Amino acid sequence: MAASEDPLSVAIVGSGPSGFYAAGALLDQDRVDVRIDMYERLPTPWGLVRSGVAPDHPKIKSVSSVYARIAAHESFRFFGNVDVGGDVTREELTSRYDAVIYAVGTEGERKLGIPGEDLPGSVAAADFVRWYNGHPDFSHLSYDLSCERAVVIGNGNVALDVARILCSPVDRLARTDIADHALEALRHSEIREVMVVGRRGAAQASFTTPELRELPEFTESGVDVHPGEVAETPGEDGLPRVVQRNLKVLREYAASAPEPGRRHITLRFQRSPVELRGAGRVEQLVLGRNELLTGDDGRISARDTGEREVVETGLVLRAVGYRGVPLPGLPFDERRAIIPNEQGKVAGGEREYVVGWIKRGPTGIIGTNKKDAAETVRRLLTDLDSGELRRHGGDDPAAIEKWLAERQPGLVTEQGWQLIDAAERAAGEPHGRPRVKLCSHDELLRIALNPDDAEG
Ligand SMILES: Cc1cc2nc3c(=O)[nH]c(=O)nc-3n(C[C@H](O)[C@H](O)[C@H](O)COP(=O)(O)OP(=O)(O)OC[C@H]3O[C@@H](n4cnc5c(N)ncnc54)[C@H](O)[C@@H]3O)c2cc1C
Structure with missing residues (x-):
């Protein structure tokens, strides 16, 4: 267990715009020291900026450089290829971190019913x-x-x-x-x-x-x-x-x-x-x-x-x-297909918060998530001041990485993602393309987990 004067430990689940804006808002404030671990189901970050925004809109996709700057912060770690609810549970996160912010987006679709x-x-x-x-x-x-x-x-x-x-x-x-x-x-x-x-x-x-x-x-x-x-x-x-x-x-x-x-x-x-x-x-x-x-x-x-x-x-x-899907153990509003919350604090959750599309539904542009994340972070800090969010220290950073590597042998850290990013950009360059994407889990993990292959 870490000492109480250690930084506030926050897990962010999901690495789309809302997750990164929440991380940015936490790192930008000076009321409390924080350290952030971002969990992502895929080996790659950026959510819909990578897998939703159309490829013929490169200017919009270039917002990812803002996220790359946040990821470079010394108090930030990326843990890709970890499915929260599958590889690790909600309870495991709440016991290891002072606060958990869900930024999982809306992975389902609405049907026509015809x-x-x-x-x-x-x-x-x-x-x-x-x-x-x-x-x-x-x-x-x-x-x-x-x-x-x-x-x-x-x-x-x-x-x-x-x-x-x-x-x-x-x-x-x-x-x-x-x-x-x-x-x-x-x-x-x-x-x-x-x-x-x-x-x-x-x-x-x-x-x-x-x-x-x-x-x-x-x-x-x-x-x-x-x-x-x-x-x-x-x-x-x-x-x-x-x-x-x-x-x-x-x-x-x-x-x-x-x-x-x-x-x-x-x-x-x-x-x-x-x-x-x-x-x-x-x-x-x-x-x-x-x-x-x-x-x-x-x-x-x-x-x-x-x-x-x-x-x-x-x-x-x-x-x-699009339509939000429930996460195991978290409350879910079936009608609105969101996690019910008050200014981002999960209804009935002790140390859990939400941002982005799973907080308010699939509306707005990328920038809308910045304001939305700022509201959630404000609420989290207010709860910390009022004692509604009680710090319990959480596990120390090295113990968390060891636990995750045991749980998910294919864990992709920020360094692993950097290898993927570099390989994709290098493949695109001769053809005048921003990148040639690696499109299978096997290819992505081969590059992320084998620095020697990536260099060769
Ligand atoms: C097709 C499409 C095109 C768009 N084009 C534009 C555009 O041109 N301009 C614009 O301004 N906006 C655009 N948007 C809107 C913009 O993409 C969204 O506002 C934004 O991505 C929402 O951010 P988010 O972080 O809430 O969710 P997402 O971007 O969906 O990120 C959620 C992340 O959480 C991860 N995740 C989910 N479940 C788990 C789990 N259990 N464990 C770990 N990780 C998990 C996902 O893999 C994903 O990476 C577009 C949206 C779509 C759908």
């Missing part, structure tokens, strides 16, 4: 995204891209990411860190049209304007929007600025039609998937036309008009949202 949803050819966009980003648990997947039209269900930025990747010229993707297996599959893709379908109207879509505006660059012949679906309506001046900007972009798209037969993106609004049909795999998607209703609170909702439309397609990607 007939035919489980047919081959109906896939979760979340899995497709992890596949093209080289997440080692998803690298074995394969997608049939031999149809002419793919349909993406959903009206957020993830839907646009997926549409862009499916439409982009392969030479352009070949300059990114997209997984090699995805690049190869996309090279042989026969998809000519990617239709993105939204339940409500154009004014309710949650796209951000830069993502909407850049779309034509990633196609051969532009973006198709039906003029009737973006017609001007009275009172638009009162809409939020982002909506007004989006409508302006959509109207520009509606003014000209893409050339038939050349790769393009189609945006369709006020339609819901009703059924997927096919003999053994998806061949058709039945869409229902919706009308829009304004509730007493001003919220716009979609109501089925009963009108149907059949779309021929062999690939339907569901991009209707």
Whole structure:
């Protein structure tokens, strides 16, 4: 056991943006000395910045340099390839650390709940995204891209990411860190049209304007929007600025039609998937036309008009949202799919806190997690001052590393991750790519655990 004047020991579970911002906020404050151990299920850090953010958005991915600076702090250690809840338990962490912060994100997906949803050819966009980003648990997947039209269900930025990747010229993707297996599959893709379908109207879509505006660059012949679906309506001046900007972009798209037969993106609004049909795999998607209703609170909702439309397609990607999954022993709010908490303090937990998507649900951009993490860290420090969080010393750092190495012989430390990072960057350099990702657990561990191999 460590002495009480030792630094406050904190375990952070999950190495995505929220975990790193929590670490940064703890290291930046000067009320109490801290030491941080970050646990990550994968051999690599950065969560969705590595395995979610699209490879053709390298500027956004470059936020990882902020996380690398935090990881270089002398009071910070990375323990990758450790599944909390599997390799080590919640109780083991709470007995070894003064505080535990869960930053595990939302690993599940929301479903459509329609007939035919489980047919081959109906896939979760979340899995497709992890596949093209080289997440080692998803690298074995394969997608049939031999149809002419793919349909993406959903009206957020993830839907646009997926549409862009499916439409982009392969030479352009070949300059990114997209997984090699995805690049190869996309090279042989026969998809000519990617239709993105939204339940409500154009004014309710949650796209951000830069993502909407850049779309034509990633196609051969532009973006198709039906003029009737973006017609001007009275009172638009009162809409939020982002909506007004989006409508302006959509109207520009509606003014000209893409050339038939050349790769393009189609945006369709006020339609819901009703059924997927096919003999053994998806061949058709039945869409229902919706009308829009304004509730007493001003919220716009979609109501089925009963009108149907059949779309021929062999690939339907569901991009209707992520969903948190419970962690063994921790409370879980099934309705909101989050760990219930008060300003980040886990409800009923003694020394447990949450940050990021598992705290508030899958909303907001990377930067939103910084403010969110600051709130949780403030609460943790307040609890420390008030005695609600009682220090119990925790194990000393060397004893923890010894315990972990026994528990997980494939433990990947910061040094191991540095070897992976260097190997990936070196492989990318001759091809003008930021990195060539190692996409299997075996490859990642071979490099991380064998410094001699990495040098050779
Ligand atoms: C497809 C996609 C694209 C996006 N693109 C953008 C974008 O372009 N710009 C932008 O600003 N935002 C973007 N976002 C949003 C952004 O990625 C999130 O706001 C952010 O990643 C949430 O951070 P987090 O730390 O809560 O979760 P995550 O980033 O998901 O990190 C959670 C981490 O916890 C680990 N973990 C989970 N369970 C365990 C366990 N039991 N034990 C140990 N480790 C565990 C996971 O492996 C993961 O590394 C995108 C999101 C998605 C899904």
